[in-house]
């Protein structure tokens with residue numbers, strides 16, 4: 482309940498609430514410690530649906546589908562949202578698992594955006610601190626994206642209910658993009674024009690604290706697989722007849738190493754060799770190397786990437802092989818809008834932190850101890866609002882932030898000190914810790930979307946800030962022309978593991994009310 486979670490002026494807010502109820506007031510003024518009535522209505526909807534939100538997150542956890550294979554997850558989310566009154570389209574921008582849901586009509590159009598994909602080899606028995614995969618080798622949710630899908634639905638539903646109750650004009654959109662972990666979908670959605678009518682967006686990600694931020698959050702990235710094709714020959718008998726495609730891979734790697742000194746200090750370049758031949762006495766006619774190239778902004782990443790492509794061309798020329806490039810992931814750095822972040826921060830402070838039990842703190846400390854981390858338990862404070870310290874990770878949701886004024890919401894469903902993309906991050910996403918954090922996240926998201934829906938001043942300030950932030954750097958797609966989303970990504974992995982994973986599916990409906 483609001484009055485219990487409120488951090489500021491608890492007594493006053495209870496008094497305001499009681500007075501408002503007594504006088505039968507429909508609207509109370511919105512301040513940091515007294516949310517407007519649509520917000521209060523949204524908070525009640527979230528509280529009433531806490532179990533439904535938890536169910537969605539748990540169901541998605543056991544589907545554990547990696548990027549572009551979120552078929553069961555997308556189907557479940559579509560059915561859940563349709564039952565809740567949303568119009569839902571799957572398959573946007575040529576991606577079968579893209580979820581685009583909306584409710585309402587006309588302006589303003591406010592979007593909530595997130596993702597729900599799992600990671601390879603992350604399978605883990607939830608709640609078990611020792612390593613115990615549900616299915617050995619199978620993918621799993623080791624970043625809590627399952628909770629994010631649930632939070633997005635809970636928030637969108639709460640906004641819809643508040644819009645209905647208070648007859649608020651506008652449209653609420655929920656966008657759940659596929660394959661965030663491979664930075665794959667948002668550039669396609671933006672290219673397809675999905676966000677061109679959206680006035681503002683709030684993006685959400687799991688964290689170990691409630692908070693937001695503004696400015697550049699992370700890095701730009703361009704990924705691509707380079708496939709070289711040559712001619713095979715016997716390595717001992719007639720190697721001179723061969724054209725070694727793996728030589729081209731090796732030369733490309735060396736070529737980029739020579740380039741490193743001449744790139745900006747902010748660059749990142751990393752690769753994995755995905756096809757390196759069969760055995761030494763067979764000159765390989767095929768070789769493949771997969772690169773991620775990053776930098777602090779989109780244009781710089783593109784500059785580095787163009788140089789990498791030239792290195793690949795040179796490697797092909799040196800070895801007499803052919804080279805084909807397949808784009809594989811692209812992202813702009815996420816740009817947090819200060820005006821929106823300030824509004825979010827107020828909601829972060831109104832909603833406050835979950836009421837953790839001693840048992841939950843104890844579980845968190847045990848997990849932290851097992852990792853050799855500080856045994857601090859769970860977050861009992863929200864993050865203060867600060868300009869972001871740009872980190873060198875990437876998230877393709879960044880593309881949205883360069884075409885629509887956007888700010889992030891982090892919610893406290895993860896245990897502090899646990900590193901995402903590690904199986905230990907798969908221990909807590911179905912626990913009461915994740916569930917309580919999800920309630921906080923859904924409230925902050927819903928309240929922030931309602932601010933954007935109901936305050937033309939905020940929307941105008943967000944647009945002004947956006948114009949300033951993008952004055953010098955204009956968005957362009959980092960995808961090469963004609964690039965198509967790789968919808969078979971992770972398919973082989975899912976085909977292999979799905980039958981064994983299916984046994985753990987929850988088969989539980991979430992009916993929002």
Ligand SMILES: [Zn+2]
Pocket residue numbers: 624626661686
């Ligand atoms: Zn993530």
